[in-house]
Amino acid sequence: MSNSSLRPNADADSSPEEQPTVLELDGISKRYGSESVIQDLSLDVRDGEILTLLGPSGCGKTTTLRLIAGLERPDAGTVRLDDHLVSGPDTFVAPEQRGVGVVFQEFALFPHMTARENVAFGLHEWDAADREARVDYLLDLVGLETQGDSRPDELSGGQQQRVALARSLAPEPDVLLLDEPFSNLDVDLRVQMREEVRRILKEAGVTAISVTHDQEEAMSISDRVAVVNDGQIEQVGRPEQVFQHPESRFVAGFLGHASFISGYVHGDVVETELGDVPRDRIHGLAPEYDHTKIDILVRPDDVAVNRPEVACDGGDGGGEGEIVARRYLGPTILYEVELANGDNVQCMHNHDETVPLDEPTCVRLEADHELAWFPREQRSGTDDRVGDD
């Protein structure tokens, strides 16, 4: 699911945790009329990292970017850039004085100017020679050396995005904000541009905050991901950490398919419909949860269904279930299996392994990594995939 292994230098040169904080949001709130968009949001962004705000549309992530840029004023809380207060109860620094670059969702290239003029727009106070050199360097950085004299409407979507990136990087901003930077591109181009944008940002050495609702995109370009829900940050961490160890059911469900199977903690094992799971396979299961019910998070690639002729042998060999739905996704097939206790589990298979519908089958847990879990009490209302029993 995650492309993190493809990343050129994931956490290789310097661990972002050691870098100083460049941007600090503290207790930010914003409301439009009676509608509260952001409540008490706090976030630290460190020098040189790429952090992505990930969340469903309407969760307040774009508004957060606009508050950082100074395009909106928060109702409460403070924003600090490089330890300077730029937004607070009595302070508001205008966007043009913040040193924050923005790549807008639809790129917002000035249609009456060429690519060069767009890139040079923010350099109006530089002297001409420096400006020309800087524009040349940036066009070269984004691979548009030959397109400088084209107008935005003569450029393809990917080229427009490169110009937008070059333009926002030109005045050497301390922080670069990217608002859904890939949503305007075709699917194929999107994957290619992700890698490209990450390369450019790292080469420019800029601190970047991007916003997206696409979890794959967030995982593949970011050093850290902050999952936003309903105007608040649910979890911040490295992509694999957030994916493998979600701290809330929302995070679990938003990053990829998530199913929950109920289990009972009993000594060294957790008893589930799919057989006993050794206790050490459950991530950080504390002793105080002995003899309680918990829910274990399983991803579709953690479980497998067998053909009907392979019987369940009980114990840890799997559990009885019935396939209630099958979704053909091309390379893979996603089965939805209803277990005997009513829990539903999603399960991913290769496209050539077909299992018939509406027949009893055997479901096995095949994960070889630690599994995340949630106490049973949390279940109410936060996940509608699991029936309330």
Add this chain to the structure above:
Amino acid sequence: MATASTPDADAGSQDRDELPLAPTVASAAVAAAVLLPVLWLIRTGFDVSPTSAAELLSRPETLRVFLNSAAMVAAVTGASILIGVPLAYLTVRTDLPFARFWTVVIALPLVIPSYVGAFAFVSAFGPNGALQRILAPVGVESLPTIYGLPGAVLVLTLYTYPYVYITTRAALKSFDTTLVEAARTLEHSRWEAFKRITWPQVRPAVAAGSLLVALYALADFGTPAIMRFDAFTRVIFVEFNSFGDGRQMAILLSLQLVAVTLVILTLESRIRGAEVQAGAGRSTDVVELGLLRWPALLAPALLAGVSLVVPLGILLGWLAAGGSTVGQSLALEPEYVVNSVGVSAAAALATILAGLPIAYLAARHDHPLASAFERVSYVGYAVPGVVLGLALVFLGTSYATPIYQTLYLLVFAYVVRFLPQAVGSMRTSFLRVNPALPEAARTLGRTSIGAFRHVTLPLVAPGLFGGAALVFLTTMKELEVTLMLRPSGFKTLVLHIWTAYESGYFGDAAAPALILLGVSGLSMLVILSQEGYNVK
């Protein structure tokens, strides 16, 4: 790139919080100035003592004027629908030969100011007119009179039906004809499909066009005046020029006329909101006229013949005849052209400057005050020229004597009249600028003023220029306000035509009228290029 974005649900790109100070103050000042004449008129209306008001309003004369206007507006509107809708269908949906050519020709009568048309029709079909002179040798002694209701309706219809034609055509163009095909596969004949599918979708556009026609007919002064038909505008003008209680009568009739206009405007704004925007027609479903294909050409050809050839023929005939021999004083002086151009340019500049802050706020801010300013700016639509002229004469003579009978007051009147055109055209251009563009400029180190100057202004410049051109060209042919507020001794092309008409030396009107036709043609080009009137 320059198209307005549809912001994400959480983008919040509209400033709902506060309006910027400078444009707000400027807009408030303009709105107040524009409202002043109307408020003044209403105030003066209250000055008329209740008893004399009741007496004036209960005169049979008052009722007659109202009924006259109502009959004229109803007849013009009905006739325009009967002409405009079938022609729109004919040129959009059938295989009429040379449909593109006819599309232009059918819309062309809008170019002719209705007073010029009326003028030409009186000369052609009136007593001792061109037609009678041709027919005299054959023994035709007299023609049925053109004066009165029939003449007014004829002329107004011929020069306003294009409003219905254009709106209906646009709706038919954007109408998805696969819907008709779907209906036909569901066992509907072509006629049934038109009734149940096409007509309901086109109806709002027809209504919108009809209301434009109605507004025009109600407010037009030149045609009823020339046709000697006692509609509101003519009677107001006559009463205004008379003594005694004439002025009170003019005020009361003006207030009535404004009330009727407001009713029509309310209807219009309701209908405009209901307009359905269907997707563009994907299929090329064309109705084959078969044997009727060539005979069908008669309809647009006849119409063009009457509405375009008659006035052009008359004017060119006069021009060829070389004008009158007696009226040396009526010769066209270059000074009139200079005056027309000068005063129109001043009006265009003033109107754009006055409309700029209002259009900017209306397009950029979702604030009740911003939309209130915009509504107020539309007062020029609701107040017919004669009424505005009257109000400004009263205001000028009692409170603004220093500028009464000066060009300042005249230009101010033009601003009030044509502000809606300018605001409309500028607001559209502001809306087309993606709000993220000035924001991008801010994040690249420009102040809000710098962002406006370097990004927004260059992008809206064509709209500003288009709006200015429109005001310039409409001012050139404006009749009523010019007639009532001109400084003494000030003469323009329009005033020259009017003098020629009043003194009966029709021939002297030929040259200025032809110049005005050229000017109107230009203004049509501007409107069409702005509204994307696609001939294809």
